[in-house]
Structure formats: C-alpha cells, structure tokens
Amino acid sequence: MNAIEIRQLTKNYGKHRGVQDVSLTVAEGDIFGFLGPNGAGKSTTIRSMLGMLHFEQGEITLLGMDSRTKQKEILKYTGYMPSEAAFYPGMRAKEVIRFAADARGMDCREEAERLCEILEVDGAKKIEELSLGNRKKISIVCAMQHQPQLLILDEPTSGLDPLMQEAFFKLLLEYNSRGTTIFLSSHVLSEVKRYCRNAAIIREGRIIRTDTVENLSKSNMRRVKLVENGKEQEFTYTGSMKELIGQLSGRDIEDLLIQEPTLDELFMHYYEKEEA
Amino acid sequence: MTLFRHELKRNLKALLIWALSIGILCGGCLLLFDSLEESMAEMAEAYSNMGAFSAALGMDKISIGTIEGFYATEIGLMFAIGGAMFAAMTGAAIVAKEEEGHTSEFLNTLPFGRGYIVGWKYAALTALIVLFQVMCLVFICIGFAGAGEWPSAKEFLLFHAAQLLMQLEVGSICFLLSACTKKRQIGGALGFAMFLYLLDLMCRVLPDLENLKYITPYYFSNATDIFTSGEVNTGMAFLHFAVTIASVIAAAAVYRKRDLAA
Numbered sequence: 001m002n003a004i005e006i007r008q009l010t011k012n013y014g015k016h017r018g019v020q021d022v023s024l025t026v027a028e029g030d031i032f033g034f035l036g037p038n039g040a041g042k043s044t045t046i047r048s049m050l051g052m053l054h055f056e057q058g059e060i061t062l063l064g065m066d067s068r069t070k071q072k073e074i075l076k077y078t079g080y081m082p083s084e085a086a087f088y089p090g091m092r093a094k095e096v097i098r099f100a101a102d103a104r105g106m107d108c109r110e111e112a113e114r115l116c117e118i119l120e121v122d123g124a125k126k127i128e129e130l131s132l133g134n135r136k137k138i139s140i141v142c143a144m145q146h147q148p149q150l151l152i153l154d155e156p157t158s159g160l161d162p163l164m165q166e167a168f169f170k171l172l173l174e175y176n177s178r179g180t181t182i183f184l185s186s187h188v189l190s191e192v193k194r195y196c197r198n199a200a201i202i203r204e205g206r207i208i209r210t211d212t213v214e215n216l217s218k219s220n221m222r223r224v225k226l227v228e229n230g231k232e233q234e235f236t237y238t239g240s241m242k243e244l245i246g247q248l249s250g251r252d253i254e255d256l257l258i259q260e261p262t263l264d265e266l267f268m269h270y271y272e273k274e275e276a
Numbered sequence: 277m278t279l280f281r282h283e284l285k286r287n288l289k290a291l292l293i294w295a296l297s298i299g300i301l302c303g304g305c306l307l308l309f310d311s312l313e314e315s316m317a318e319m320a321e322a323y324s325n326m327g328a329f330s331a332a333l334g335m336d337k338i339s340i341g342t343i344e345g346f347y348a349t350e351i352g353l354m355f356a357i358g359g360a361m362f363a364a365m366t367g368a369a370i371v372a373k374e375e376e377g378h379t380s381e382f383l384n385t386l387p388f389g390r391g392y393i394v395g396w397k398y399a400a401l402t403a404l405i406v407l408f409q410v411m412c413l414v415f416i417c418i419g420f421a422g423a424g425e426w427p428s429a430k431e432f433l434l435f436h437a438a439q440l441l442m443q444l445e446v447g448s449i450c451f452l453l454s455a456c457t458k459k460r461q462i463g464g465a466l467g468f469a470m471f472l473y474l475l476d477l478m479c480r481v482l483p484d485l486e487n488l489k490y491i492t493p494y495y496f497s498n499a500t501d502i503f504t505s506g507e508v509n510t511g512m513a514f515l516h517f518a519v520t521i522a523s524v525i526a527a528a529a530v531y532r533k534r535d536l537a538a
Contacts, residue, residue: 013535050385053535075387082385086378088286102278103386142382 001064003028003150003181004049009058011048018044019205022058026183026198031176033192033199033213034185041205042185043083046154050080063150076104079143083155083185085135087127093138094123100142108145115141118167132159140168144175151175152183157191169195193217201270209270217260221269227255236265279388283400287366294365295408298358299415302351306419309346337504343425344503348435351419352499355412356439360469360494363405363443367450368465370397371527375458375537390532394455398524401451405443409436431503438497438508445493445516446472448523455527458537490515 004026011018019041026032036042047053049060051071060067062074087096097116101108116123119137127135136159143151151172157165172195176182186192192199193213200210209216221238229252237244248256261269319340338345371394374380383393413436420426450465476494478485489495489512496512 047381047536051390052381052384054533072387072389072392075385078385080381080385082381084378084381087382088377088379090286099278099282100382100386103388139382 001028002026002061003030003063004032004183005059005061006045006049007059009045009048009055009060011044011053011055017041017205018053019048019202022202022205022207024200024207024210026181028181029176029179030198031172031182031184031196033196034183034202035187035189035192035199036185036202037187040202042202043154044205045202046080046152046183046185049152050075050078077149079146079148079151081136081139081143081151081153081156083158085132085139085159087135087138089126089128091127092123093121093125093127093130093134096127096138097121097123097141097145101145104146106146108147111147112141112145115144115171118171119164133161133164136160137164140171144171147175147178148180150181150183152185154185155187156184157186157188165191203270216270221261221265223259223261223265225255225257225259226253228253230254236261236269238269277396279393279396280400280403283370283397284403287370287400287404290362290366291404291407291411294358294362295411298355298362298408299412301358302355302412303415303417303419303422305351305354306343306347306416307422309343309419309423309425338500343420343423344427344431345500347427347432348499348503351416352435355416356442356494356497356499357469357473359405359408359412359439359443360446360472361466362408363401363447364450364465364469365462366404367401367447368454368462369460370401370451371454371531372457372460376460380536384536391528394528394531398448398451398527401447402444405440405447409440409443427503428506431506434506434508435497435499435502438502438513441513441516441520442493442497445520445523448520448527452523452527452530455531456534493519 002025004024006022006024009022010020022041022045034042034045044053048055049062049067051067051074063077065074067074091099097112101112115121119140121134121137121141125134127138130138136156140156143153157168160168169191172182172184184192184196196213198211199213199216201208201216220240221236222241222244223234224237224244225232225234226248227233244258338348340346340349374383384390388396426432446469450461450468453461453465472492473494475488475492476498479488479492479495493516495501496509496516502508
C-alpha cells in the first residue's frame with residue numbers, strides 16, 4: 001500500500017497560484033523528500049493533505065484513506081510538524097505536549113518523556129520563554145509521541161542547532177525502521193540526499209521531477225575544476241565527455257578535476273532545464 | 277472535552293477580570309443604595325418627568341427610589357451592557373485567535389475535526405457566559421443582602437434568564453464573525469454590542485423606529501419592562517433564540533468550508 005497518493009492536485013488562492021496538477025506517490029515505509037524553494041508550493045501541498053486547505057481538483061489518499069472524507073481518522077495516525085512552531089502563550093511545554101496527547105485520547109507519557117530527554121526539552125518552561133529551536137523541539141515531540149504511521153514534516157530543521165538536527169534525524173531513522181513513512185519537505189538539499197530514498201522537486205506549483213535520490217543525483221552534468229595559467233576555475237558542464245575533453249585539449253591546463261555535481265547544483269540544474 | 281477544558285483555561289483570566297469588574301460594580305452600587313435612598317427619591321421624581329430620557333431608561337415605568345426600580349434602571353443596565361460586551365469579546369476571539377496566533381495549524385492537525393473544534397469552542401463560550409452570569413449574581417446577591425432588601429424573585433430570575441439569552445445571542449453572532457475571519461475583531465465586537473444598545477435606546481425614544489425592537493436583543497431583555505410587566509415577551513425571546521441558533525449553524529458551516537491560515 002502507498003502511504004501517500006496525490007493525483008492531479010490543483011489549489012489556487014483566488015488569482016494567486018498555489019499548486020497545479022501535482023501528482024506523487026510515497027510508498028509505505030519510505031523516507032520521501034519534497035524539495036523546492038520558498039513559495040514553490042510545498043506547504044500548500046502539505047496543508048491540502050492535512051485538510052487545512054480545500055482544493056479545487058484532484059484526489060489525496062493518505063494511509064489508504066480519502067483526505068476529504070476521512071480527515072479525522074487520517075490525523076489519528078499521522079504526526080505533523082509545521083514549519084512554524086507556534087503554540088499557546090501562557091502554557092508550559094509539558095502542557096502543550098499533554099494537550100496534543102489528550103487530543104488523540106492516548107497515554108503517550110512514556111514516549112513523550114523519552115523524546116523530551118533525547119531532545120533536551122524543558123517541560124516546565126512557558127512557550128513565550130522558548131526560542132524557535134526549543135519550540136521546534138516541542139513540535140517534534142507532539143508529532144512523534146503517539147508513534148504515528150505517517151510523519152509529515154515541513155522544513156523541520158530550521159531553527160535547530162546541528163547537534164539537535166543530528167538527534168532529530170536519528171529519531172526519524174529509528175521511527176522509519178519501525179515502519180513509519182516519512183514525508184520530509186525541505187529546501188536543504190544535503191539532508192534530503194543524506195536521509196531520503198526518493199524525492200520530488202516542485203517549482204512554481206508544479207512537480208518537475210520525481211525519482212530516487214540516487215537517480216536524481218545521476219545526470220550528465222559534471223562539476224569541472226581546473227587550474228589554467230595559475231588561475232583556478234570552477235564550472236558545471238552538461239553534455240558529452242568527448243566534447244568537454246575536446247574543448248579542454250588545446251588549453252594550457254595544469255590541473256583538472258571532473259566531479260559529480262552536488263545536489264544543490266543538480267537542483268539548480270533541474271530548475272534551469274525546466275525554465276529552458 | 278479536551279478542547280472545552282483547554283478553552284476554559286485559556287479564557288479564565290478574562291472571565292475573572294470581567295465578572296469581578298461587573299459583579300463588584302453591580303453589587304457595590306446596591307450596597308450604596310441604602311445611603312442614597314433619600315436622594316434617590318428626589319431623583320426618581322425628577323427623572324420620571326424627563327420625557328424621552330425617562331422612556332429610554334424606563335424610569336417612566338418604575339421608580340428609581342425603590343430597590344427594585346434602582347436595580348432595574350441602573351444595575352440592570354450596567355449588567356446588560358457589561359455582559360453583552362464580555363460575550364461579544366469572547367465570541368469574537370474564540371475561533372479567530374487560532375489563525376491570528378498561528379496556532380491554527382497545530383490545533384487543526386490534531387485528530388479533532390473542524391466540526392468538533394467549532395462545537396466545543398461554542399460550548400466553552402456558552403459555559404463562560406453562564407459562569408459570568410453566576411459570578412455576577414453572587415456579587416449582586418451580596419449587594420441585595422447588604423442593602424437589606426430583595427426584589428421579587430420571579431422578575432429577578434426572569435430578567436437574568438433573558439439576559440443570559442441576550443448575551444448568548446450577542447456572543448453567537450460574534451462567534452459567527454470569529455469563524456469567518458483570520459483576526460480577532462475585538463473592536464468591532466465591542467462596537468456591535470454598544471450599537472445594539474443604541475438601537476434599543478432609539479426604538480424606545482423614536483416611535484418611527486419602533487421596529488428596531490425586533491432587531492436588538494436589549495429590548496426583550498430590558499429590566500424595567502420585565503420588572504413592571506412581570507414577564508418576558510416570549511415571541512421575541514424565541515425570535516432571538518432562533519437568531520442564536522442560526523448564527524451557530526452558520527459559524528459551523530463557514531468554518532468547515534473555509535481555508536485555514538497557518
């Protein structure tokens with residue numbers, strides 16, 4: 001069974017573009033990256049999945065259930081971490097976590113305590129006393145404490161320090177190994193390359209490529225570093241190797257390095273390709 | 277129930293501030309009645325001959341010089357306006373505060389469902405209005421006990437039942453407003469509560485605007501009318517109850533259909 005199936009999703013905000021004809025499938029147990037720059041339509045897609053937005057066209061099925069008719073049931077088995085970690089001022093961190101558990105009618109104390117310990121959450125602190133990073137940690141606990149079948153994460157690492165990011169991804173891998181499907185929306189390409197198996201790239205409301213992260217990383221684009229007349233040059237090249245070598249052969253090159261592109265470069269490459 | 281308890285906790289401070297302010301004001305004024313009784317008798321005479329002004333405040337029907345008259349014309353008015361303002365403010369904030377405070381995404385992605393959210397938020401609003409009434413009534417009763425005189429129990433209870441219905445209507449209309457907007461319209465809600473009172477004054481003073489009495493809920497719940505007639509106009513009460521129900525149904529329908537901001 002697929003954990004997520006989106007078919008031809010279209011959502012506009014009046015005259016403003018939201019997403020157009022978005023289709024993607026995430027298999028159960030996958031860690032799926034959803035890549036795109038700010039304003040590309042990542043959050044619109046996620047909010048449509050979670051019932052925050054009513055879409056004009058298309059179908060969304062999560063955990064085998066129609067998102068329009070089984071929203072409450074879907075949310076029972078889903079954990080969501082929004083990009084903005086906003087909670088009720090005046091409440092303490094532990095009260096927010098408890099509220100989220102009570103909403104599910106579950107006793108999540110044991111798992112919540114374990115998560116708080118790993119993420120170093122101070123439950124006694126009031127929401128308004130917490131930094132963005134610390135609010136993000138509460139958001140992680142709220143999304144994971146009920147051990148969901150599906151985790152939807154919208155730019156989860158913004159605001160988290162590198163050590164916490166490491167701890168967070170370790171938790172994600174642990175949940176994934178227990179069968180949780182993870183849908184990770186991000187514009188940080190390195191984390192998608194490191195942790196995701198499959199990914200989709202969205203741009204200006206349209207999916208421009210869906211593939212395995214391995215395949216997305218494979219292309220005939222290369223990063224070329226060379227030293228010519230004592231000057232170092234670096235550029236990306238897309239085309240046949242024969243032509244590249246032909247172009248370089250008559251030049252006074254002292255050093256040459258041809259590498260696979262980074263995912264960032266690849267990301268830009270897909271964008272440019274789509275634009276052309 | 278989780279959301280109901282949560283809402284009560286979130287609104288406890290505002291409830292205490294409003295209920296204590298209005299309750300102490302009403303109870304305190306009643307405690308002063310004894311010492312003002314003599315001057316009240318003179319004022320009653322003066323007020324009863326002030327034409328439209330007397331009619332607007334109901335002083336042409338009941339004497340401000342008696343505890344019942346004083347309660348109906350002065351305290352009842354303060355309680356009505358204060359209660360309507362509290363109901364309006366709470367109703368206008370209870371749904372819209374989620375989008376304004378960016379907590380909407382957190383709340384709406386918990387497995388509640390929009391119908392549940394709107395239903396329990398309205399239940400919390402109703403409970404807050406009832407608690408406001410009860411707390412104010414405690415202070416009012418202390419005031420009557422201190423003054424050593426009590427009004428007729430039947431009219432007193434009828435008045436407060438009508439007030440409860442009036443506050444629920446104002447709260448429900450503002451609840452509908454709250455379900456439609458992304459920001460708390462507190463100013464608009466307070467203005468709305470005062471505007472309804474203005475309509476009540478106008479329909480009492482200007483015969484051409486008499487039909488406004490069907491629009492403003494202050495009219496059917498007016499203290500002087502209830503204390504002098506000994507009854508509440510049931511037709512009008514049903515009309516306003518219908519407006520209350522329609523507002524809640526419309527609020528639920530709008531909230532379930534609309535896109536929510538983060």
